[in-house]
Amino acid sequence: MATAKKRSTSKAGGVRFSEDTSAHSHVHFDEKLHDSVVMVIPEVDGNFLVKVGFLKIQHKYEIVFTLPEVPALGRDVCPAPVPNPHLSVTDIRHAAEGGLQVTCEYLAHQEGVLQEDVILVSESKEDASVRVRLQARVMDRHHGTPMLLEGVRCVGMELEYDSEQSDWQGFD
Template sequence: METISETNANSHCKEHVHFSAEQLKDHNLEIHVKQQEGHIDVHLGFLQIHHHYSVSFSIKDSLGQEVSFDERENLHVQIQKATASDDGEGHDIVLNFNAHREKLMNEVIHIQSKDQEKRVKMLIHARVLGKGKGTPALKNGIKCYKVDTDEDSDTHSDWQGF
């Protein structure tokens, strides 16, 4: 990694970080899914506060073709769709994720077999960047579909000043 300084006409310094091609090659933009029996950890990486994301990923499970889930189980994560994968060894999951607060978010959701005999717990992990902390590179399968207005900003204030 190398840092390059530029000076503009106003004599303000701006620093840019440049990564070598080899460092970029090692950077993985895939959603990390770690599986154990009955428990799945899904790591979404960095997201931005007050943003809503559609997240698509695949899991391996033994729940059978048809599964069920409670759409109201979690206020900030809702499974939209869980369809059997083409290889028959798991499911393709589509969920909505609301990055409602800064720092590390860990949200729990469950899916179960249609007969409710088998159940899988999914723990969704995301690091949420606050306002002014940068714009994250989204991993493959993650798309922002909505941005909430920041209620704390000056544009939403009715204060006229002095």
């Protein structure tokens, strides 16, 4: 009686499942999936869309990305003084490989696909600016912890007010 030898040949979208049922179950990911980084996408109007992936609601993140060189801005670049309670630029420097390395802090304040804008301006050239739109997919606190992209780091969380956890007894 001849027995057929089972071997792993299934592949689907970079994930390989072992067909051997006697071994422990393992999922293998292609190496190219591990180098997920923040994506900077130039828009036709000269502005940029920055996709930062999945984040968790009520968490604060440090996000670092590099914009390509923007000659219109010149060498002296700073954030425009437009207040945004959820997104703030903390550092802008010229990257060694060219372009601008931007560091910002972002508070994921609501679930869903969120977009926040920051405007970078030239300190020496009047009316020279570029808009950077940060896009994040924010999940609620009951859906686990997202795997953060390279360039995104959780730096804290905001405490949520929950009236059931209050120890205040009320008025007598």
